[in-house]
Structures are given as C-alpha cells and as structure tokens.
Amino acid sequence: MDDYDTIYGSDRGPQITIKEADSRHAQIVLSNCDLAFANALRRIMLAEIPTIAIDIVEIQTNTSVIPDEFLCHRLGMVPLDSTNIDDKLIYTRDCFCDQYCERCSVTLSLHARCTGEDNVTVYARDLVIAEGAQLGSPVINDPEGQGTVICKLRKGQELRLKCIAKKGIAKEHAKWAPTAAVGFEYDPWNKLRHIDYWYEEDAKEEWPKSKYADWEEPPIEGEPFNYDAVPSRFYLDIESAGSLPPDEILQQGIKYLQEKLAAVIETFSNKNETGDGFGDGVRSPGQDYSMGGMGGGGAGYETPYQGGRTPFGGGGFGGATEYGGRLMGGHKCVAAVAMG
Amino acid sequence: MTVRHPGGSASFEILGEDHTLGNALRYIIMKNPEVEFCGYSIPHPSEEKMNIRIQIYPEYWEHTKPYDALMKGLDDLADLCDHITHAFKEARDNFVEPGDNSEQR
Ligand SMILES: [Zn+2]
Numbered sequence: 001m002d003d004y005d006t007i008y009g010s011d012r013g014p015q016i017t018i019k020e021a022d023s024r025h026a027q028i029v030l031s032n033c034d035l036a037f038a039n040a041l042r043r044i045m046l047a048e049i050p051t052i053a054i055d056i057v058e059i060q061t062n063t064s065v066i067p068d069e070f071l072c073h074r075l076g077m078v079p080l081d082s083t084n085i086d087d088k089l090i091y092t093r094d095c096f097c098d099q100y101c102e103r104c105s106v107t108l109s110l111h112a113r114c115t116g117e118d119n120v121t122v123y124a125r126d127l128v129i130a131e132g133a134q135l136g137s138p139v140i141n142d143p144e145g146q147g148t149v150i151c152k153l154r155k156g157q158e159l160r161l162k163c164i165a166k167k168g169i170a171k172e173h174a175k176w177a178p179t180a181a182v183g184f185e186y187d188p189w190n191k192l193r194h195i196d197y198w199y200e201e202d203a204k205e206e207w208p209k210s211k212y213a214d215w216e217e218p219p220i221e222g223e224p225f226n227y228d229a230v231p232s233r234f235y236l237d238i239e240s241a242g243s244l245p246p247d248e249i250l251q252q253g254i255k256y257l258q259e260k261l262a263a264v265i266e267t268f269s270n271k272n273e274t275g276d277g278f279g280d281g282v283r284s285p286g287q288d289y290s291m292g293g294m295g296g297g298g299a300g301y302e303t304p305y306q307g308g309r310t311p312f313g314g315g316g317f318g319g320a321t322e323y324g325g326r327l328m329g330g331h332k333c334v335a336a337v338a339m340g
Numbered sequence: 341m342t343v344r345h346p347g348g349s350a351s352f353e354i355l356g357e358d359h360t361l362g363n364a365l366r367y368i369i370m371k372n373p374e375v376e377f378c379g380y381s382i383p384h385p386s387e388e389k390m391n392i393r394i395q396i397y398p399e400y401w402e403h404t405k406p407y408d409a410l411m412k413g414l415d416d417l418a419d420l421c422d423h424i425t426h427a428f429k430e431a432r433d434n435f436v437e438p439g440d441n442s443e444q445r
Pocket residue numbers: 092095096097098099100101102103104105
C-alpha cells in the first residue's frame with residue numbers, strides 16, 4: 001500500500017457507504033474519490049459487464065401479428081438470470097463449437113397458441129429453459145409471476161420458436177446491459193458551479209432540491225467561491241435490469257476494470273530486445289496515419305523543455321525511427337508508442 | 341530525426357480502450373509527482389484507439405521514462421480497484437436493511 005499512500009495521502013483513499021439497497025437497486029456514496037475513477041466505474045457498469053441474452057431465434061411458426069424481426073428483438077430484450085455468469089458460461093467466440101453449444105449458450109423454447117375466444121398474452125414465464133441449464137431463466141419480478149409481455153395472440157394464432165441465449169456485453173448490444181440506469185450525481189448544492197440553473201425569476205424557487213442535498217452541508221450565505229475545489233463525493237444509484245443483483249454489478253464493474261488494466265499491463269510488459277523500456281509496439285508516428293494522433297499535431301507546437309518539435313517528434317510524416325515498424329500483439333488491446 | 345532528449349516524453353496508443361480507461365489513467369498518471377503532463381485523446385469515435393501522452397519533468401529523465409510512469413499509473417489504478425473492492429465489501433457487511441429494527445450504522 002506504499003504507492004497507494006503517496007497517491008492518496010494518509011486519508012485511506014476512497015470510501016463507500018451504502019445508502020439504501022434491495023434486490024433491484026442500490027444507492028451508494030463514493031467519497032474521497034476522484035471524478036475520473038467514479039466515471040470509469042459508472043461507464044463500466046453500464047457497458048462492459050457480461051450477462052446472458054437471447055441472441056439467435058429459430059422461428060418455426062409465427063402467425064401472430066408481430067413480424068419475425070420484431071419478435072426477435074423483443075425476445076432479445078427479455079432479462080435473463082446471469083448471476084455468476086463467468087463461472088458458468090463462456091463467449092461463443094472463445095468456444096470450440098461451430099455455432100453454439102451448452103458451454104457457450106443456453107436454449108429456451110417457446111410454444112404458445114390461442115385456441116379460445118379470448119386473446120392470449122405470451123409472457124417471459126412461457127419461455128422454457130433447457131434442462132440442466134445453470135443460468136438464463138427469465139427474470140420475473142412482478143407479483144403475478146409473469147415477467148415481461150412478449151406478444152399477444154388471438155384465436156388461431158401460434159408461436160413456436162427456439163431461442164439461443166449467449167453471453168455478451170452492452171457495448172455490443174444494449175440487451176446485455178445489467179443496469180437499467182446508473183444514477184450519477186455530485187455536488188448537490190452546486191457549490192462548484194458546474195451547472196448554470198436556468199430560471200424564470202428565481203433559481204432557488206424553481207429548481208427542486210437534490211435528493212442527496214441532506215448528505216452535504218448547504219452553502220453558507222456570502223461564502224467566497226472556491227475555484228480550486230473539485231468534486232470528491234459521488235452518489236451512484238445502480239438500478240438493475242434484473243439479470244444481476246446490484247451488488248454483483250458493482251463488484252463485476254471493479255473486476256472488469258481490473259481486467260482492462262491487466263490486459264494493458266500485459267501488452268506493455270512485453271519488452272523488445274533493445275531494452276529501451278518500451279514494448280514491442282514502438283513505431284514511428286505518421287507511419288500509418290498522418291498526424292492523426294493526439295492533439296492533431298499542429299506544426300510549431302512546442303513543449304516547454306523540448307523546443308522546436310511537434311508532439312510526434314521531429315520526423316513528421318513517415319519519418320522512420322530506429323525503433324522500426326509496428327508490431328501487433330495477440331491481444332485486442334495492442335499498444336503502440338510514438339517517441340518524442 | 342532529431343530527438344534532443346530521447347525518452348523524456350512519449351505518446352502511447354492503446355487499441356480497444358476508450359474514456360473508461362483513458363480518463364482514469366490520465367488522472368492517476370498526473371498524480372505522479374515526476375510527471376509534468378499527461379493527457380489522453382480519442383482522435384475519432386469510430387476508431388477504437390485511445391492515445392495517451394506522457395511528459396516527464398526534466399530532472400527525472402535520468403531514471404524515469406514515460407513508460408515507467410505509464411506502468412506505475414496502471415499499477416496504481418489496479419491498487420485503487422483493490423481498495424474499492426475492499427471498501428465495498430466492508431460497506432456491504434455493515435449495511436443494515438431498512439425496516440430492520442437494529443441500530444443503523
Ligand atoms: Zn460453444
């Protein structure tokens with residue numbers, strides 16, 4: 001923890017308080033934390049935590065009024081139980097099978113027909129999960145125990161289909177999102193003045209108080225503005241879509257942030273023989289893109305200590321360096337370095 | 341190509357990463373007292389590329405390369421994650437369900 005103390009001082013670093021929590025949502029306070037990290041956590045919970053969702057639908061019969069594509073989309077959006085998914089299911093792209101198998105998918109079937117005079121509503125509970133599946137059963141939270149509505153059928157109409165649910169992340173498709181929303185708020189009294197409250201006559205009268213206002217001291221009348229202040233307390237409201245409980249979402253969020261870091265560390269640690277401290281990916285800037293990198297590389301840009309150089313070194317377009325060409329590693333997270 | 345002070349500063353390109361890692365990493369690298377500047381950029385939203393620029397203060401050029409600052413930043417961020425995991429588990433263990441009559445923390 002030595003390094004850690006030098007970063008955060010003696011104040012023990014970020015703290016977490018759980019304000020309220022149940023099976024569907026959790027309100028937490030991240031204090032003594034910085035905006036960049038809190039936002040990374042928010043982003044990762046929204047988009048990069050794997051869950052299971054219906055990905056392929058084989059339709060045998062669909063005589064309902066809903067077209068096949070529409071129906072498939074609706075099925076994809078049905079939340080499926082994804083607890084401890086990493087121990088139970090792998091991605092199809094990491095699997096040896098051709099299309100899908102029980103190691104990388106869960107099969108659900110649906111058969112519904114309306115025979116009576118009254119219309120029939122097909123619910124998520126009507127999805128029948130394959131025997132022996134460890135996860136992927138439809139999430140049902142309503143008191144009637146029906147789950148979401150999939151489709152309605154009138155007399156004589158029928159649905160017969162097979163759904164293949166796969167593991168994925170919301171970055172690829174929103175149906176894999178474990179969260180319905182992640183509330184993110186800081187500075188409820190707007191002491192930092194990050195917001196200009198629009199008003200008709202009086203902002204104080206017209207804007208409701210933040211629900212987190214009681215957790216922080218209200219501003220003192222006539223208090224001078226502290227232009228050095230930065231946000232340090234963040235109020236997160238993790239609202240689960242049902243596939244994962246909120247505490248697992250948060251823990252998975254941290255886990256996947258660490259996996260990101262591990263992947264980048266792994267790539268960069270792969271040093272080249274010259275031993276210059278750079279990874280294999282060292283290349284000259286401008287070799288495969290023209291000044292397209294950071295800051296656009298305006299000519300004449302100077303750093304205080306290294307006069308007369310562009311951010312990408314003196315080489316400019318296509319300038320070769322002693323570091324040679326660009327090498328790509330095996331991981332998706334390939335790193336490259338531009339010297340200078 | 342003239343490199344007057346080889347290794348005093350560098351730009352790294354990380355493929356497949358975005359603001360999630362970029363901003364957090366930028367922040368933590370800037371916390372390093374040997375780092376003069378760190379900034380990140382995603383030049384185009386449809387390219388999965390995140391560039392990160394690190395410049396070291398000249399007095400540290402002898403022993404610290406931008407690469408070292410980058411690796412330290414990644415390590416520090418991993419430590420921060422460990423800490424958050426710990427803090428969360430503690431908070432969860434101490435959490436008292438509302439409606440539970442026992443003393444709220
Ligand atoms: Zn498979």
